Amino acid sequence: MSTEWPLWEVFIRGQHGLSHRHVGSLHATDAAHAIQNARDVYTRRKEGVSIWVVPAAEITASSPDDKGALYDPADDKVYRHPSFYDIPDDAGAM
Numbered sequence: 001m002s003t004e005w006p007l008w009e010v011f012i013r014g015q016h017g018l019s020h021r022h023v024g025s026l027h028a029t030d031a032a033h034a035i036q037n038a039r040d041v042y043t044r045r046k047e048g049v050s051i052w053v054v055p056a057a058e059i060t061a062s063s064p065d066d067k068g069a070l071y072d073p074a075d076d077k078v079y080r081h082p083s084f085y086d087i088p089d090d091a092g093a094m
Helices: 031-042 064-076
Strands: 007-014 020-027 048-055
Touching: 007 031, 020 031, 031 048
Parallel strands: none
Antiparallel strands: 007 020, 007 048
């Protein structure tokens, strides 16, 4: 029988950010314990305003091997890619 605590993925929203960013992983007994550990490990200098913890076992991810099938449908929507638009020189940096 394994006595290892479950693995949690940690996301922190910074002081000046609007989105959470993945900062690492840790082991904890439950969600409350994971948030406490995340606070202690990843926000020691008070850089975060919000913490998300997600059980790593609950994350579903695509495989890099599937990128063709996953992203190929976007190839027929060239209007979503601004590569064929002419940008006037006086428009500045975009």
